[in-house]
Amino acid sequence: GENVEQHPSTLSVQEGDSAVIKCTYSDSASNYFPWYKQELGKGPQLIIDIRSNVGEKKDQRIAVTLNKTAKHFSLHITETQPEDSAVYFCAALRGGGADGLTFGKGTHLIIQP
Amino acid sequence: DSGVTQTPKHLITATGQRVTLRCSPRSGDLSVYWYQQSLDQGLQFLIHYYNGEERAKGNILERFSAQQFPDLHSELNLSSLELGDSALYFCASSVAEYDYGYTFGSGTRLTVV
Numbered sequence: 001g002e003n004v005e006q007h008p009s010t011l012s013v014q015e016g017d018s019a020v021i022k023c024t025y026s027d028s029a030s031n032y033f034p035w036y037k038q039e040l041g042k043g044p045q046l047i048i049d050i051r052s053n054v055g056e057k058k059d060q061r062i063a064v065t066l067n068k069t070a071k072h073f074s075l076h077i078t079e080t081q082p083e084d085s086a087v088y089f090c091a092a093l094r095g096g097g098a099d100g101l102t103f104g105k106g107t108h109l110i111i112q113p
Numbered sequence: 114d115s116g117v118t119q120t121p122k123h124l125i126t127a128t129g130q131r132v133t134l135r136c137s138p139r140s141g142d143l144s145v146y147w148y149q150q151s152l153d154q155g156l157q158f159l160i161h162y163y164n165g166e167e168r169a170k171g172n173i174l175e176r177f178s179a180q181q182f183p184d185l186h187s188e189l190n191l192s193s194l195e196l197g198d199s200a201l202y203f204c205a206s207s208v209a210e211y212d213y214g215y216t217f218g219s220g221t222r223l224t225v226v
Contacts, residue, residue, distance in 0.1 A: 043203050043205075043217030046214060099161070100161060100171045101158060106155065106156075
């Protein structure tokens with residue numbers, strides 16, 4: 001089955017700096033790669049996603065890049081703000097999507113004031 | 114509020130007992146997914162129902178079962194509970210059978226003592 005590795009497990013950045021979280025996946029049949037943000041006491045919230053036919057996608061301060069050859073994808077957050085502090089999860093989905101998402105173990109992003 | 118409602122929010126029970134977790138999907142969503150989140154295993158897919166029928170199974174134990182009712186709400190039944198079943202259980206919903214964008218509920222925290 002699919003295996004998703006996520007690094008780093010903890011990332012501390014100064015407010016205003018950029019943050020990058022990286023994930024690798026194992027199944028070349030995976031074709032959908034979402035990123036979720038989870039705040040304390042809440043469920044994961046989809047923040048951005050990318051499909052395998054696209055190399056990069058941006059939404060304001062957030063961007064995701066995908067390298068299908070290397071089987072890795074990354075989340076980039078620019079101009080970080082205190083409200084960006086949370087746990088971020090990458091995930092991969094194979095084929096038609098009836099099967100569930102395979103998640104990475106998460107990155108605890110800490111924005112230092 | 115994501116629109117996905119999970120009850121109860123917290124549940125404390127003893128080993129060997131049986132519990133039922135409930136999920137109401139967003140209005141109009143026909144798919145319901147169940148996930149387990151624990152510190153050691155992370156977020157793991159358990160099972161997917163679409164319009165009342167089981168569509169895919171993940172790492173769901175035989176002691177666990179689920180169903181989706183005609184009004185589309187879903188229940189996850191956990192029996193013969195063990196200490197290791199203590200976790201957050203999330204329900205997510207989406208419109209279609211084969212879909213990409215999930216909306217997660219805020220979860221049920223199960224503590225087995």
